[in-house]
Amino acid sequence: MTFTIYSTLSRKKEVFEPLNPPYAGMYVCGPTVYGDPHLGHARSAITFDLLFRYLTFLGYKVRYVRNITDVGHLENDSDSGDDKLLKKARLEQLEPMEVAKYYTDRYHDMMDALNVRRPSIEPNASGHIMEQIEMVKQILDTGFAYVVNGSVYFDVIKYNSRHHYGILSGRILDDLLSATRDNLEGQEEKHNSVDFALWKKAQPEHIMRWKSPWSEGFPGWHLECSAMGRKYLGDQFDIHGGGMDLLFPHHESEIAQSEIANGKQPCRYWMHNNMITVNGQKMGKSLGNSIMLEEFFTGNHKLLEQAYNPMTVRFFILQAHYRSTLDFSNEALQAAEKGLKRLMQAAKTLENIQPTASINDNENIKNIEKECYEALNDDLNTPIAISQLFEAVRIINSVADKKEKINANDIVILKNLFKNVVVDILGLKAEQNNNQSELLNNLVKMILDVRQQSKDKKDWASSDKIRDELVKLGIRIKDTKEGTDWEI
Numbered sequence: 001m002t003f004t005i006y007s008t009l010s011r012k013k014e015v016f017e018p019l020n021p022p023y024a025g026m027y028v029c030g031p032t033v034y035g036d037p038h039l040g041h042a043r044s045a046i047t048f049d050l051l052f053r054y055l056t057f058l059g060y061k062v063r064y065v066r067n068i069t070d071v072g073h074l075e076n077d078s079d080s081g082d083d084k085l086l087k088k089a090r091l092e093q094l095e096p097m098e099v100a101k102y103y104t105d106r107y108h109d110m111m112d113a114l115n116v117r118r119p120s121i122e123p124n125a126s127g128h129i130m131e132q133i134e135m136v137k138q139i140l141d142t143g144f145a146y147v148v149n150g151s152v153y154f155d156v157i158k159y160n161s162r163h164h165y166g167i168l169s170g171r172i173l174d175d176l177l178s179a180t181r182d183n184l185e186g187q188e189e190k191h192n193s194v195d196f197a198l199w200k201k202a203q204p205e206h207i208m209r210w211k212s213p214w215s216e217g218f219p220g221w222h223l224e225c226s227a228m229g230r231k232y233l234g235d236q237f238d239i240h241g242g243g244m245d246l247l248f249p250h251h252e253s254e255i256a257q258s259e260i261a262n263g264k265q266p267c268r269y270w271m272h273n274n275m276i277t278v279n280g281q282k283m284g285k286s287l288g289n290s291i292m293l294e295e296f297f298t299g300n301h302k303l304l305e306q307a308y309n310p311m312t313v314r315f316f317i318l319q320a321h322y323r324s325t326l327d328f329s330n331e332a333l334q335a336a337e338k339g340l341k342r343l344m345q346a347a348k349t350l351e352n353i354q355p356t357a358s359i360n361d362n363e364n365i366k367n368i369e370k371e372c373y374e375a376l377n378d379d380l381n382t383p384i385a386i387s388q389l390f391e392a393v394r395i396i397n398s399v400a401d402k403k404e405k406i407n408a409n410d411i412v413i414l415k416n417l418f419k420n421v422v423v424d425i426l427g428l429k430a431e432q433n434n435n436q437s438e439l440l441n442n443l444v445k446m447i448l449d450v451r452q453q454s455k456d457k458k459d460w461a462s463s464d465k466i467r468d469e470l471v472k473l474g475i476r477i478k479d480t481k482e483g484t485d486w487e488i
């Protein structure tokens with residue numbers, strides 16, 4: 001079986017063939033840390049966490065780089081000089097780095113709750129100014145950028161005469177020019193409206209500024225990903241991912257920068273996750289309909305009928321294919337909550353199922369396993385894989401109800417399927433309470449094992465002491481022929 005992914009650049013599914021197997025490199029655009037993470041952040045993080053986990057499962061040694069944008073993100077118009085982070089810092093009377101640290105921590109906390117694995121490297125834009133300046137120099141040297149009043153701009157028109165600016169998003173330069181022609185406010189420095197900033201000279205009120213050959217200033221937003229991707233993954237790497245909202249102009253400009261600085265495309269495969277919608281409308285901070293992750297976890301938002309466990313949110317996101325839009329509704333989240341409960345319950349039931357002797361292999365079970373992996377290999381088709389898992393749930397429940405029989409071999413297949421797909425690949429885990437009771441079970445079992453060893457050595461003093469101490473904690477134990485039972 002081969003793993004195929006849909007490449008935004010070629011607009012078709014392609015077999016994944018890393019440049020340097022068994023290594024695989026992936027770069028994903030991370031958060032801009034000037035605000036609390038919302039559901040859109042969760043979707044992107046979970047999509048690429050799934051990819052990270054699946055590549056690892058397939059045996060690749062994955063280097064996953066996801067950046068933290070803490071400087072220079074100037075909204076879609078990278079030249080308006082309106083630095084979001086700075087604005088926030090001024091508003092809250094904080095050092096910009098204080099704001100960045102606070103929201104980086106918040107992002108980590110929320111992603112940890114969603115069981116999103118941390119990337120291998122998480123570089124900050126502000127910690128890679130040298131690398132960015134180096135790249136600006138290279139682009140200037142080739143003549144594809146120009147300096148005006150201490151700022152440096154990428155010459156998109158010149159670039160487009162040799163390459164296609166718009167290759168990723170399918171845009172045509174002429175259309176871009178006519179669309180931006182009337183909007184020249186604050187863009188007087190640029191030769192053309194489509195040019196974008198590589199370096200911006202800082203205004204006097206700008207706190208975050210660095211020395212450069214051109215001015216004291218700060219890098220343009222698109223530059224950090226090109227510079228940091230190159231530093232940690234090389235001139236060309238395997239996969240570049242991000243949300244669909246970053247496709248243009250951010251990723252389009254990354255391609256242009258890398259083409260000029262490195263002489264090649266930055267990556268082999270571009271992958272983009274789709275957006276979250278509310279009643280068919282895009283969910284976004286600027287649209288005022290975005291729900292923060294913390295609000296999901298506490299239920300504290302006017303659009304929410306209840307609080308949702310982080311695993312419910314994760315499962316809700318995985319139930320849709322990452323390239324489809326995902327419409328938010330309480331009904332859908334409540335259905336996800338129920339479905340996840342059923343899935344986790346079945347996983348527990350499966351642990352205690354005993355094989356029935358002399359039953360032939362169940363062909364359905366083999367088929368479920370096959371289809372599940374085929375779905376994941378088909379551009380991470382999680383909705384199909386999950387529907388196969390629910391087929392397995394049906395069989396498990398039927399066996400538990402003694403309506404169906406199962407042999408030892410099939411139990412092993414199912415256990416592996418749950419371990420690999422549910423736990424390792426989809427990253428789903430039982431809710432906190434279940435985890436804690438599991439921990440308690442294991443702890444008491446461990447203590448009882450120690451007591452048994454004391455008894456075996458006829459060390460009655462120790463075994464009695466353990467029993468008495470447990471009683472003091474409110475745990476009563478009872479020795480039976482089969483072993484020791486306990487209860488709180």
Ligand code: ZN
Binds near residue numbers: 028225250
């Ligand atoms: Zn980026």
